[in-house]
Amino acid sequence: MAEIFKEIETNYPGLRSYVLDERGSLRRHVNIFIDGKMINDRNKLSDAFSSNSEIYIMQALSGG
Amino acid sequence: MKSTLLLGTRKGFVSYQFKNGEWKSENLSFEGVPVSIAYADERTGTWWACLDHGHWGVKLHRSNNRGNTWEEVTAPAYPEGSEIKDGIPATTRYIWAMAHGGKKFPSRIWLGTDPGGLFLSEDNGNSFQLVESLWNHPTRKEGWFGGGRDQPGIHSIVVDPRNEERIHIGISCAGVFETTDSGKKWHIRNKGMWADFLPNPDAETGYDPHILVAANSNPDMMWQQNHCSIFKSSDSAMNWEDVGQKDGTARFGFAIAVAEDNPNQAWVAPANSDTTRTAIKGALCICRTDDGGKSWKVQTKGLPQENCYDIVYRHCLVNSGDALAFGTTTGNLFFSPDRGESWQTINNYLPMIYSVQFVD
Numbered sequence: 001m002a003e004i005f006k007e008i009e010t011n012y013p014g015l016r017s018y019v020l021d022e023r024g025s026l027r028r029h030v031n032i033f034i035d036g037k038m039i040n041d042r043n044k045l046s047d048a049f050s051s052n053s054e055i056y057i058m059q060a061l062s063g064g
Numbered sequence: 065m066k067s068t069l070l071l072g073t074r075k076g077f078v079s080y081q082f083k084n085g086e087w088k089s090e091n092l093s094f095e096g097v098p099v100s101i102a103y104a105d106e107r108t109g110t111w112w113a114c115l116d117h118g119h120w121g122v123k124l125h126r127s128n129n130r131g132n133t134w135e136e137v138t139a140p141a142y143p144e145g146s147e148i149k150d151g152i153p154a155t156t157r158y159i160w161a162m163a164h165g166g167k168k169f170p171s172r173i174w175l176g177t178d179p180g181g182l183f184l185s186e187d188n189g190n191s192f193q194l195v196e197s198l199w200n201h202p203t204r205k206e207g208w209f210g211g212g213r214d215q216p217g218i219h220s221i222v223v224d225p226r227n228e229e230r231i232h233i234g235i236s237c238a239g240v241f242e243t244t245d246s247g248k249k250w251h252i253r254n255k256g257m258w259a260d261f262l263p264n265p266d267a268e269t270g271y272d273p274h275i276l277v278a279a280n281s282n283p284d285m286m287w288q289q290n291h292c293s294i295f296k297s298s299d300s301a302m303n304w305e306d307v308g309q310k311d312g313t314a315r316f317g318f319a320i321a322v323a324e325d326n327p328n329q330a331w332v333a334p335a336n337s338d339t340t341r342t343a344i345k346g347a348l349c350i351c352r353t354d355d356g357g358k359s360w361k362v363q364t365k366g367l368p369q370e371n372c373y374d375i376v377y378r379h380c381l382v383n384s385g386d387a388l389a390f391g392t393t394t395g396n397l398f399f400s401p402d403r404g405e406s407w408q409t410i411n412n413y414l415p416m417i418y419s420v421q422f423v424d
Binding site: 014017019021022023025027029059060062063 | 117118119120121136138139141142144153155156
């Protein structure tokens, strides 16, 4: 998935730094679901997916 | 008095302008987003917003038209392999201080961050680099720790206008550090400070200067509101003297301001002990010294004196000419036209206030 973020960054410069920190880890209040299942590896983003997978990024429902 | 106030608040960047004898709100930017520091570079008039997005991380924006439009610039990032402690990767968690580099270095901007990294831009903030000499200081990994925030943070950057290669910084918790060569080498300047929370009262580092400032009219005169007391130095932080009231009102707090025209006149915003962190006996006051900290006068006229829980964060008490302003944790913004003798309310209903600055 880290590769996908590289590709996204090419098309939408700056977007990656909103979802991932400078170490490439998923930011604390952001979640990613692959085919409806929350990913396990928030640091290296190594969860598997297929070419038809839906990758869903959401911000956690926190704050106030 | 400068006629604009910039506020960093928990819910956005706010500016007020003084017109026809009144403070009027001028601009609201980044509504809903925590702004850790709202800063104007007086050399260029550029406004800066240091954002602390709950979800999207730390971001940095600048405006050249008083907040009408903003441009995002790359936020400071720790280089690959940087570690807070062994095995704990470092990322930018918060921007806690911003200072321009002075007239001799017109493109230079300094940033202080949590977890303890100082960043330098040599291109007007287009890019920032970690100051490795400080990050690699031998005391950092074992002798610095969190205070105010979970990890160590640099909240004060004081550039000496007489020699802009000389910079003092304040770190919670580590203490005061000085460089005289634009950050190549760093010297610890904690002599005379004390910290009753440390196991070793003579420790080299681990002190908690809540905020560090220098007097405009004599930059050798430095002041800090410390976690444990109020300290003053007459020799550019080489030696610190405790000038707080051991059993009096002027002791604990976060903020301090020094008069632009008098290095011996300063104000603090006292809070109740270091345990409850509320207004003392439910009443808000400012304390002023006119004699370099030998005595402190309590100033309350116009400030709430009952049922009050406000405290004043470290970047939220400022001076310009005869004027003072401060913002509080419960969103009150106060103004004094007469060095604290009397106070007026600008707004009672702001978000929690993180920074206040007087600008032109």
